[in-house]
Amino acid sequence: MKKISLVQIKANEKVRVLEILGGSNLENKLLSMGVYKGKPVVKLSHIGLQGPVVIKAGRSILALGHSVAEKIIIERE
Amino acid sequence: MMKKIYLIGNPNVGKSVVFSRLTGVQVMSSNYPGTTVEFTKGYLTLSDTKVEVVDLPGTYSLDPTSGAEEVAVSLLKEFSKEEIAVINIIDSTNLERNLLLTLQLIEEGFPVVICMNMCDDASHRGVHIDIAKLEELLKVPVISTCALTGVGIKLLTQRIKEVVSSPKGKQDHQQRWLEIGRIIEQVQRLEHRHHTFREIMEDASVRPVTGLLMAGGIIFTVFRIVRFIGEGIINRVTDPIFMNIYQPLLEKLSVHWQEKGFWFHLLIGDLINGKIDFKQSLGVLTTAPYIELGMVLPYVVSFYFILSLLEDIGYLPRLAVLLDNLLHRLGLHGYAVIPVLLGFGCNVPGILSTRVLESKRERFIAATIISIGVPCIPLQAMIFGLLGKFGGFYVGGVYLVLFSLVIILGTILNRTLTGYSPEFLLEIPPYRFPPLLMLWKKLYFRIRGFLVEATPVVLLGVCFINILLYFKLFDFVTAIFAPIIHGLFGLPKEAVVALAIGFLRKDVAVGMLMPLGLSANQLFIGATLLAISFPCVASFVVLAKELGFKGLVKSTLIMIGISIIVGALLHFTILR
Numbered sequence: 001m002k003k004i005s006l007v008q009i010k011a012n013e014k015v016r017v018l019e020i021l022g023g024s025n026l027e028n029k030l031l032s033m034g035v036y037k038g039k040p041v042v043k044l045s046h047i048g049l050q051g052p053v054v055i056k057a058g059r060s061i062l063a064l065g066h067s068v069a070e071k072i073i074i075e076r077e
Numbered sequence: 078m079m080k081k082i083y084l085i086g087n088p089n090v091g092k093s094v095v096f097s098r099l100t101g102v103q104v105m106s107s108n109y110p111g112t113t114v115e116f117t118k119g120y121l122t123l124s125d126t127k128v129e130v131v132d133l134p135g136t137y138s139l140d141p142t143s144g145a146e147e148v149a150v151s152l153l154k155e156f157s158k159e160e161i162a163v164i165n166i167i168d169s170t171n172l173e174r175n176l177l178l179t180l181q182l183i184e185e186g187f188p189v190v191i192c193m194n195m196c197d198d199a200s201h202r203g204v205h206i207d208i209a210k211l212e213e214l215l216k217v218p219v220i221s222t223c224a225l226t227g228v229g230i231k232l233l234t235q236r237i238k239e240v241v242s243s244p245k246g247k248q249d250h251q252q253r254w255l256e257i258g259r260i261i262e263q264v265q266r267l268e269h270r271h272h273t274f275r276e277i278m279e280d281a282s283v284r285p286v287t288g289l290l291m292a293g294g295i296i297f298t299v300f301r302i303v304r305f306i307g308e309g310i311i312n313r314v315t316d317p318i319f320m321n322i323y324q325p326l327l328e329k330l331s332v333h334w335q336e337k338g339f340w341f342h343l344l345i346g347d348l349i350n351g352k353i354d355f356k357q358s359l360g361v362l363t364t365a366p367y368i369e370l371g372m373v374l375p376y377v378v379s380f381y382f383i384l385s386l387l388e389d390i391g392y393l394p395r396l397a398v399l400l401d402n403l404l405h406r407l408g409l410h411g412y413a414v415i416p417v418l419l420g421f422g423c424n425v426p427g428i429l430s431t432r433v434l435e436s437k438r439e440r441f442i443a444a445t446i447i448s449i450g451v452p453c454i455p456l457q458a459m460i461f462g463l464l465g466k467f468g469g470f471y472v473g474g475v476y477l478v479l480f481s482l483v484i485i486l487g488t489i490l491n492r493t494l495t496g497y498s499p500e501f502l503l504e505i506p507p508y509r510f511p512p513l514l515m516l517w518k519k520l521y522f523r524i525r526g527f528l529v530e531a532t533p534v535v536l537l538g539v540c541f542i543n544i545l546l547y548f549k550l551f552d553f554v555t556a557i558f559a560p561i562i563h564g565l566f567g568l569p570k571e572a573v574v575a576l577a578i579g580f581l582r583k584d585v586a587v588g589m590l591m592p593l594g595l596s597a598n599q600l601f602i603g604a605t606l607l608a609i610s611f612p613c614v615a616s617f618v619v620l621a622k623e624l625g626f627k628g629l630v631k632s633t634l635i636m637i638g639i640s641i642i643v644g645a646l647l648h649f650t651i652l653r
Contacts, residue, residue: 011284025142029502031250032138034174039254045284051402052411052501054283059171059204063283063398065410065501 004076006053006069009043015074016040022071034058035072079162081129082121082237083153085182086166087175088135089506091194093117094224094515095166096132099234103522106515107388109415110135110433110504116152123234137174138250139181143435153187158242163187164233169199169206169221170507172265176257177250183217186244190237191219196228198509203268211264216243225512275508282395283505292399295392299383306379307458315371319355327353327362343543347592357592359546365539368459368588369531374524376458380422381523382516389511389519393418394503401501407487408442408494409434410501420447422454423527424616428623438496442487444623445632448612449639450483452583455531459587460604467597475605478647482609482639530615531582538581542574542589565641567648568603569593579607580614602647610640 009015017039020027035041035057044054044061053069055062064072082099084092088110097104100119117132133152134145141147153163165182167175172193182189193208212219218236222229248256281287327345331353334341345353346360353360355367387393393415401411412433420427424447431443452460452475464471491498545551551574559570566572575589590603611633612620621629 026500028140028250029137029142031254032140032142032177033502033504034177034254036251036254044280045288047283047285047288047399048402050405051285052398054398054505058173060174061279061283061505061507063394063401063411063501063503063505065401065405068500068502 003073006041006043006055006064006072006074007046007066009074009076011043011045013076014040014042015076017072018075019073020071021073022068026068026071030068030072033062034060035062040077041074079123079128079238080160081131081156082162082164084130084132084164084166085149085153085178086135086194087137087168087178088504090135090166090168090175091224092132092135092166095164095192095194095222095230095233096130098224098227098230100130103518104132105519105522107385107393109388109391109394109506116148121234123238136178138178139185144432158186158188161188162237162240163189164192164237165189166192166194169193169195170202170204172204172206173257173261176260177253179215180248180253180256183215184245184247186242188240188242189217190233190240191215191217192229192233193219193221194224196221197223197226198507202507203270205266205268207264207266211260214260214263225515279508282392283398288395288399292396295387295396299387303376303379303383304461306382307376307461310375310378311371315375319367319371323366324353324355339547342547343540346543349592356588359539359543359589359592361536361540361543364588365535365585368584369535372462372588373455373458373531373584374527376454376461377422377527378520378524380454381520384418384422385516385519385523389509389516391506391508394505397501397503398505406491407446407484408491408498409439409487410498412501412503413439413443416443417447417451420451420453421457422523424448424451424453424612425619427451428616428619431623435499436496438494439498441624441628441632442490442494444620444628445490445635446483446487448616448620448632449486449609449636450479452479452608455582455584456587456608459584460608463587463591463600464597464604467600471597471601474601475608478605478643479608482643486635486639531584534582534615535585538578538585541581542578542585546574565648566602566606566644567652568599569595572603575603576606576610580611580617582613583607598651602644602652605647606640606644609636609643611636 017035017037020030039057042056044056046053050066052066053064055064084096086092093104093106096117096119099121102119104117119130120127121130131152133149136146136149139150141150163182165179179191193206208219208221218239220229220233220236222233282291331345344360344362346358346363349357353363355363358364397411397414400414404410404413415433416427416430419430427447428444431440434440434443460472460475555570555573558573562568562573563570571593572590575586578589579586586607587604590600595603620632624632
């Protein structure tokens with residue numbers, strides 16, 4: 001199955017985090033901010049083609065740089 | 078025996094506001110993560126003994142991932158757990174995310190009391206938390222507070238004495254999130270409600286089209302308002318005071334001054350057509366206070382009023398998201414807008430706050446860009462005052478040159494510097510509307526800071542210049558640099574003094590250009606050069622502190638090189 005990351009979906013889609021690529025450093029950082037495997041998130045917006053992605057996880061709104069968003073693999077509900 | 082109390086919590090939960098309430102020490106707070114990059118200390122009296130209270134930078138967990146977080150965690154381990162108490166401050170509107178740090182603190186056996194802050198905002202947003210149940214589940218004291226208004230602070234100081242250290246088995250983050258899920262289910266009730274106007278605005282400001290439109294509108298409006306308030310204060314308050322009250326007073330004084338010797342020169346300066354001219358006389362009692370209070374202070378007031386407002390509402394992180402794309406090309410990421418905007422007030426806090434950026438490379442780029450391309454408000458005020466009368470074209474020109482420089486320089490630095498720029502990962506706070514009282518306090522704090530730091534330098538600076546001019550000690554320096562200044566930049570040789578004074582204070586330096594009778598183009602070059610050349614001595618000191626000796630030398634060479642190139646380019650394109 002092809003992996004879909006946060007940059008590939010449309011705004012307002014509700015998805016679930018499947019995997020975080022890019023090493024334990026990023027994974028830990030996201031983990032401490034509340035984004036981890038199995039967490040439901042909503043993509044709020046995507047600024048420009050290579051720009052940051054804004055998501056809602058729980059009650060937090062997070063802005064992720066483009067390359068961070070690329071590393072967050074998700075599954076559709 | 079309790080020796081220290083630490084305030085710890087996620088970024089942007091109001092730690093600094095709680096700190097102010099506990100200790101009476103006024104500290105900066107804003108609505109964005111990372112206002113506190115260094116720790117602050119104060120004292121609290123607990124049953125007749127004074128205990129030191131330390132406000133730590135915000136952290137998401139006890140495994141630090143940034144410099145500011147490292148500071149927080151290492152300080153926490155300075156004393157043994159029996160000697161300290163930890164106040165864990167939580168944003169009640171986002172309990173879930175905050176609990177990770179809480180669980181870690183409890184597991185490690187820190188003597189914790191939990192302060193559920195922003196309780197009023199939580200109920201506004203339909204978040205209801207069962208405090209008693211939370212206390213029962215966590216087995217540590219939990220107090221609901223609203224630090225802005227002071228609710229619950231007294232109870233907090235009473236219950237802090239109850240804390241005990243009781244370590245628990247450690248879990249990993251994944252297990253902690255599971256536990257947090259269980260806790261949340263039992264203590265938090267969310268009221269379902271329709272989107273409020275505030276939430277719609279929160280959303281719109283981070284969407285591509287509406288966000289950019291809003292950003293453009295806000296930046297334009299901010300610039301207009303800063304000028305409107307600044308000019309308003311000058312025309313209605315400071316100029317009338319200087320012209321109608323202070324000038325007649327000084328003139329009466331100088332009439333009785335028979336011998337116009339050294340002291341007259343030092344205090345009053347030169348008379349222009351037999352009268353005191355605040356812009357040209359250059360005396361310690363005339364031009365010095367006029368520059369500082371009559372030209373610069375009004376803009377300092379209006380700029381910080383608007384900046385404080387934007388900070389507290391929570392707009393800046395949204396601007397960071399929108400500008401991330403552009404800043405990426407300069408080797409920075411969106412969050413660099415915070416140090417840059419602070420730099421527009423004064424380069425010193427701007428450079429200091431580059432600490433919110435993680436890598437050394439980013440900090441170097443940001444600090445260099447700020448000291449070259451970001452003019453502080455005193456300098457901008459003088460540019461408005463001097464160039465404004467020749468038309469907006471010249472004022473806009475200075476900004477255009479500086480903006481192009483930032484883009485070119487940033488692009489070059491990004492391509493040539495080794496190292497990496499870490500990724501952008503930022504929490505966006507909700508919009509909040511702070512009570513006006515908080516805003517006034519912050520504004521007062523910043524204005525007082527400006528007056529305390531600037532006044533002695535301006536007075537001593539003008540005094541020093543006058544002594545040098547009186548005894549003609551500048552002639553030597555002027556003679557050496559005159560060919561460069563004149564040949565390369567097209568400025569008269571007297572401008573050497575002004576450019577040299579730029580190292581002391583930029584506003585005084587521009588002031589030194591006033592009596593030279595320069596043409597609009599020459600003034601434009603002079604002002605632009607002052608903006609990009611050496612930062613003033615205060616920024617120089619922080620630059621050295623933040624970048625280290627090697628970084629400082631590198632940054633300085635870039636600055637000198639650019640000043641010469643830009644000065645010469647402008648001279649040969651617009652003066653010839």
